[in-house]
Amino acid sequence: MNHLLYEYSLCTALALMLFFGFYFILAQTPDKSIFNNYLRSRRTMGAALLVLSANYAVHLFCGIRFTNHNAAILMNLSTYFLCYWLFSSALTSLLDRFYITRRRLIQHITLWCLFTILSGCVLFYLPCGIIQNSALLCMATWLFVYGIRLARRLILAYRHAVRFFDDTHSDDIGAYIRWLSIFTYWAVIFGVGCGLLTFLPDRYIFIWILSSIPFYIYLYHSYMNYLLFYEPVERVLEEEAEDKETLTPSCYIDIAENIKKWLEEDGFIRQGLTIKELSEILHTNRTYLSSYIKATYHQSFRDWITTYRIEYAKRIMLQFPEQSIAEVSEKSGFLSLSHFIRIFKEKEGLSPAKWKKSKI
Known part of the structure; x- marks a missing residue:
């Protein structure tokens, strides 16, 4: 494997991820209460990017993929599982301010811990061969189904919002949130690809790293552009929440x-x-x-x-x-x-x- 190409790819991606992550968490928004939900969503996304940055940093500075291959796979699977939840929560909360609850948070953190523990048992305690490979396939399937379910929930929230916009406004308000749909489908493809690349030979791993760069650049620009349209969209969503009138x-x-x-x-x-x-x-x-x-x-x-x-x-x-x-x-x-x-x-x-x- 070309270690230099691998390290340059990691270094470039890590620098971008750290910048995007800290910017999402620390950058200011307009001083209006209506932007509180946008700020919470962006900080959640920032946390997801910093979790991924930690993963990249361990790969870059510790070379874990070459010193302990199973530990690298475990770290990747655990990171993806947690980030699936953080990514979907950040985006879904833009359309449903009540999506992130304490109960849901505890539920998904528990699932993440269980997934990580079981993955560790598979990688470190099962004998190499068909038994371990079958168990790894089960864990990868669990990760895939989990990501698809979260993506489906986000897409349903997006479609519900677009239908409401079309039923209540003469202008195409749905165009302001179209990036959410595009990003979700891209995230599914990217997430599945990253999961597969985790198991590929080392000489192909730089593809996994380089593919993340345009993906997260698009995410960054989408969040920044959405700041311009967030207020009118949020006001419409507030109308939906208040639309409980009784017919007379x-x-x-x-x-x-x-x-x-x-x-x-x-x-x-x-x-x-x-x-x-x-x-x-x-x-x-x-x-x-x-x-x-x-x-x-x-x-x-x-x-x-x-x-x-x-x-x-x-x-x-x-x-x-x-x-x-x-x-x-x-x-x-x-x-x-x-x-x-x-x-x-x-x-x-x-x-x-x-x-x-x-x-x-």
Whole structure:
């Protein structure tokens, strides 16, 4: 094995991991109470990165992979198990502030200790050969299933949040958290790959180290960028937590007629419209209004509003061809020109400019 390549890879990765870990824990956030959950999530992620940094440091400075191969495998398996929980907790808590509880923490720490003890018994007390290899396969399967279950829980929380955003807001709030989904799928692939590479011959181990660098750089940039969008997302999630209103008979009075009148007045072009605001305009309950829109129009609130905005934009382009696409986008209620162009192309098969040219 090329020890120099191995050591350079470890050194580079370790420096980045230490920087990201300490930054996540120590860097400040805006002095607002709404950022408390973001700060807790980022510190949890920082702890996960420092745990991995400790693993890298032992490999780099102690050369444990060459002095005690079984101890290196045990350390890697134990580290991955713990970090799976820390990673998933950090990300899931961004979507569910009540996810990290004392009971859940005790449960997963207990599982981690049990996994580590059993892995140690397999590696140090079972005789080498088919028995030990079979037991190691069982431990690797346990680790894999554990990681998949945590990832599944995170993906379900992500999809639930996106559905709620689409059912309550006319703008694509879900785009602000799309990185969570991308990172989760990448983490599953990376985690499985790291687990497999643990058992590969030494000459391939630098692949495991180098593959972590772009993975954690993406994580760092995602967390930093999310700081810009966290507040609007968290406020929407707070609305969901508060959405426990009780329906009253007044919720059902003339809602169809009121919606028809509101549509005729082009109320949907109001930028940043939410279902809460519309329910107040229509004098109804937002939970019932969301259910009514789904049952009547077979669309989420966002898709329903977007459909009318696209039709309104088409009317504007035909009636006032001298107006620019940016002006049409703004007048139609879209906050972003790029979002308007993308949605228009998805629905019409042409960009707004090409559609306009084909009709005039």
